[in-house]
Amino acid sequence: xxxxxxxxxxxxxxxxxxxxxxxxxxxxxxxxxxxxxxxxxxxxxxxxxxxxxxxxxxxxxxxxxxxxxxxxxxxxxxxxxxxxxxxxxxxxxxxxxxxxxxxxxxxxxxxxxxxxxxxxxxxxxxxxxxxxxxxxxxxxxxxxxxxx
Amino acid sequence: xxxxxxxxxxxxxxxxxxxxxxxxxxxxxxxxxxxxxxxxxxxxxxxxxxxxxxxxxxxxxxxxxxxxxxxxxxxxxxxxxxxxxxxxxxxxxxxxxxxxxxxxxxxxxxxxxxxxxxxxxxxxxxxxxxxxxxxxxxxxxxxxxxxxxxxxxxxxxx
Numbered sequence: 001x002x003x004x005x006x007x008x009x010x011x012x013x014x015x016x017x018x019x020x021x022x023x024x025x026x027x028x029x030x031x032x033x034x035x036x037x038x039x040x041x042x043x044x045x046x047x048x049x050x051x052x053x054x055x056x057x058x059x060x061x062x063x064x065x066x067x068x069x070x071x072x073x074x075x076x077x078x079x080x081x082x083x084x085x086x087x088x089x090x091x092x093x094x095x096x097x098x099x100x101x102x103x104x105x106x107x108x109x110x111x112x113x114x115x116x117x118x119x120x121x122x123x124x125x126x127x128x129x130x131x132x133x134x135x136x137x138x139x140x141x142x143x144x145x146x147x148x
Numbered sequence: 149x150x151x152x153x154x155x156x157x158x159x160x161x162x163x164x165x166x167x168x169x170x171x172x173x174x175x176x177x178x179x180x181x182x183x184x185x186x187x188x189x190x191x192x193x194x195x196x197x198x199x200x201x202x203x204x205x206x207x208x209x210x211x212x213x214x215x216x217x218x219x220x221x222x223x224x225x226x227x228x229x230x231x232x233x234x235x236x237x238x239x240x241x242x243x244x245x246x247x248x249x250x251x252x253x254x255x256x257x258x259x260x261x262x263x264x265x266x267x268x269x270x271x272x273x274x275x276x277x278x279x280x281x282x283x284x285x286x287x288x289x290x291x292x293x294x295x296x297x298x299x300x301x302x303x304x305x306x
Binding site: 019021022023024043044046047048049056057058061062064065085091092093094095 | 161164166189190191192194199200201202204205206207208209226227229231232233237
């Protein structure tokens with residue numbers, strides 16, 4: 001079974017392999033099997049310069065990536081072994097507060113992972129986890145490599 | 149007037165500019181935007197397809213632009229929610245286009261439908277349904293200014 005150090009390395013590798021994750025600057029940290037994704041602030045993430053606020057699409061993309069990374073980590077730590085990168089089926093994003101120009105964090109909770117479909121909820125926050133700036137609820141295809 | 153403003157509004161959004169969003173066309177209550185394929189926007193290195201997140205940002209932004217194109221005067225708008233269905237992966241190395249239509253405006257809310265596609269609008273990569281709050285700043289003058297004072301402003305995007 002994979003140790004936590006290996007999982008951290010594996011997680012970094014997963015994110016490093018996604019060009020768009022590198023472009024946004026997404027990082028992640030693991031505490032046991034619980035992952036916190038981190039989006040450090042950068043000027044190219046701004047959507048509305050007058051407020052200023054982080055682009056809603058960036059926050060949505062960040063939360064989607066958090067769900068995919070959490071699923072990948074859970075798959076690696078589970079008995080099923082290495083699988084293909086999970087594919088997004090649908091997401092519903094709710095915007096709760098403006099994303100201010102500072103670091104954003106996100107955690108994903110896998111509500112159910114079946115054989116092919118996973119149901120995941122993500123929350124993103126900045127200063128206070130109890131005051132989330134956005135939430136995502138999505139379905140992901142987690143079929144192993146030899147299927148579709 | 150909103151039609152002429154659109155390209156400037158687009159360029160004024162650093163993230164839209166950073167991922168290379170372009171205006172294809174703006175018509176009343178309708179916007180078509182494009183993101184050109186770039187290697188650093190790829191989501192799955194095994195397939196070389198543009199990241200779902202880029203499609204998310206493009207859908208969000210195009211939906212917002214279609215609301216702008218539906219409004220008589222400039223108003224700050226804020227995305228309330230955005231639902232996206234991913235029908236299929238985009239073709240490897242292809243640009244992504246998005247057409248959004250603001251099909252209903254009420255006094256305070258705009259409703260939008262959008263499709264993202266690579267080649268054929270009838271064969272979308274993803275479809276979206278979004279709701280926007282209108283005049284987001286006027287709300288800020290009252291109840292939300294108090295929230296902002298507490299460091300909890302409204303979500304204003306794009």
